[in-house]
Amino acid sequence: MPIKATATATVKAANYPIHKASAEEFEQALQVRIHVFVEIQKFSPELEPDEHDPSATHIVVLDPATQNVIGTLRILKSPRAAKIGRVAVLPEYQGLGLGKKLI
Template identity: 45%
Template sequence: MQITVLIVPPFSTLCNAAFNLRREVFVWEQKVPEEEEHDSDDLTATHLVAIAEGEVVGTLRMLDKPEHIKIGRVAVRQAYRGNGIAKQMMIAAMDHARAKGRDRFYLTAQSDKLGFYERLGYVAFGPEFQDGGMPHYAMRTYEKDTAKLTS
């Protein structure tokens, strides 16, 4: 399956399709309260979309914080899961940040997704916590840990 990963501006047509996908995955499928799904960070985030068969099938956002790049809102349409789309988006996001000289990454992962992020070089730290009604862990990594995994 041919996947194209693009960086898109907030509230562009493709970004709006990504917001709809996030609503589909997080609000409808995972029952995250809608008021928690979108926030003011969407205005300043760098948004990535994955396109397959002419439609947005994956998305994530990156927040440029002083101490790290925070990756979040990683979502793939249910029918397209298992095709490596999330991995392609994560690699593209990390490569984009590296090109800007950023090499520290942070995210919060749903507890059942820890293995996926660990394979990308992330390490969980701190206690498990609830976010959107689901258990999560904070995870981080640094360039020295991930360069060989994502290149």
């Protein structure tokens, strides 16, 4: 699924919905991660997705106009700690504070 974004830079970060991903949103989140990490940052395609994704909690941020996933992170839980990782925001939406809001 190609990433299609229409950034609304005038919308404040507070207006972008953030919540636990549904199954459909998780698929969109993976596409965001592939776009950011593999296509832009040139990470190995074998790293996305990985073996931790099925057990992780995935959080997404949506474009308020389109309701498309534009950013994501995952939380890996263990008995003693939780680890935040795979934070990605589409380039068109970077600089709006969405990564910080996700965390």
